[in-house]
Amino acid sequence: MPRTLYAEFTARPGTESAVQDLIVAYADEVRAEPGNLRFEVYRRAESPAAFVVFERYADEAAFRAHLAHPTGRAFNDELVPLIEEDASVLSFLNDVVS
8 A cells, every 4th residue: 555645844044945955856866766656846835935745655665665765864964954843744644545
């Protein structure tokens, strides 16, 4: 069963471009991971400092492999000082219709 979630975080004032550059580069790395089905990055229209990332993995094992991938740790180490939250806020989703 696929694992689907979205992550949200808000860039600190003045870091919006740096956050965007960081997440766009990271997106390319995640999309190349085995088991990644989707990794889409958005900025909220009503609040451009707010980022939303929609993620989908083939299954729980693929998601766990993503979490264990070393590029994720490096990405988060760079991201956290640039955002208002302590980390990305994750929301997990269940399919309603397959």
